[in-house]
Amino acid sequence: MAGKVSDDKQQIKVLLTKIGLDGHTRGIKAVAAMLRDAGMEVVYLGHFQTPDGILKSALQEDVDVIGVSCLTGEHLTLVPKLARLAQANKAEGIPIVVGGVVPDEDIGPLKAMGVAEVFTPGATSDQIIGFIRDAVGQRRRAKSPPGG
Numbered sequence: 001m002a003g004k005v006s007d008d009k010q011q012i013k014v015l016l017t018k019i020g021l022d023g024h025t026r027g028i029k030a031v032a033a034m035l036r037d038a039g040m041e042v043v044y045l046g047h048f049q050t051p052d053g054i055l056k057s058a059l060q061e062d063v064d065v066i067g068v069s070c071l072t073g074e075h076l077t078l079v080p081k082l083a084r085l086a087q088a089n090k091a092e093g094i095p096i097v098v099g100g101v102v103p104d105e106d107i108g109p110l111k112a113m114g115v116a117e118v119f120t121p122g123a124t125s126d127q128i129i130g131f132i133r134d135a136v137g138q139r140r141r142a143k144s145p146p147g148g
Contacts, residue, residue, distance in 0.1 A: 012040045012136050015063040017054050018047035020074040028069040038129045051082035059091055064136045070100045083114030095135040
């Protein structure tokens with residue numbers, strides 16, 4: 001069963017992972033189930049992942065979005081490294097979204113470093129799903145040739 005698909009009829013593929021020493025998986029597993037229920041394919045790497053490993057997996061799996069969860073405070077160190085690696089490896093077009101306990105004052109710097117969006121506790125499923133669908137739709141339209 002393919003489930004619901006995006007506007008261009010191709011299923012959205014999202015990589016979800018915990019970065020660094022964060023082993024708290026309850027929230028990201030709930031997000032994975034929510035995205036699957038919304039018709040997206042989810043590749044879940046689990047916890048204790050490095051920026052290098054995350055990017056390699058994202059490229060190997062040919063994902064549309066990279067979703068990173070961080071509850072340990074390492075988001076200003078490890079997520080920018082992931083964004084730099086994505087740029088260096090011609091994968092900067094893959095939106096990186098961050099979820100977790102991120103102080104409000106860290107959201108702007110993360111976005112300036114290449115993060116597409118940050119979802120903090122209290123973000124709704126509609127906000128997360130809507131953002132991913134919009135971001136992937138924009139990326140796919142930008143990649144498709146004019147008139148086709």
